[in-house]
Amino acid sequence: MSSNPQHEVEAEVDFIAEQNSEEFKELRKTHRSFVFPMAIFFLLWYFAYVIMADYFHDFMSIKVWGNINMGILLGLLQFVSTFAITAAYVRFSNNKLDPKAKKIRERLEKKGA
Structure with missing residues (x-):
């Protein structure tokens, strides 16, 4: 027997059956359904x-405010969208994925005990 209890639990669980x-x-x-779209x-x-x-170039050079043009504005929106997607995924995961994964x-864990 292994001295690692985690290893013992893994040996008792049929991961292929669980995956299926x-x-x-x-x-x-x-x-x-969330990640791919x-x-x-x-x-x-x-x-x-x-x-x-x-x-x-002409569109991206349009001045929006002072020296801020559309190119800079849209570039900054890339960062904003990244953070928004991350926040949306965390919310989705907490509400939809985590309860299913917990079950x-x-x-x-019951099978391994």
């Missing part, structure tokens, strides 16, 4: 900014 369980599949589906949105937004910076974890 309906609860785990639902957790993955829920996770992907948000990743696509962010990549489109990022590449739109890069393309505008390269091909739409699975508790079930696995």
Whole structure:
């Protein structure tokens, strides 16, 4: 027997069966339902900014306030959108993913006990 109790629990759990369980599949589906659309949105937004910076000089040069132009403003909005996406994911995870993961974890811990 191993002196590591965590190793003993892992030996008793059939991870392939758990991965194929309906609860785990639902957790993955829920996770992907947020991550994939948000990743696509962010990549489109990022590449739109890069393309505008390269091909739409007149638009990006429009003065908004003082020396602040559209290019700087949209560049700063890249940071804002990153933080907004992070906050949205944390909220989504706390409300949707964590409860489902907790159920699975508790079930696995009971099997391992």
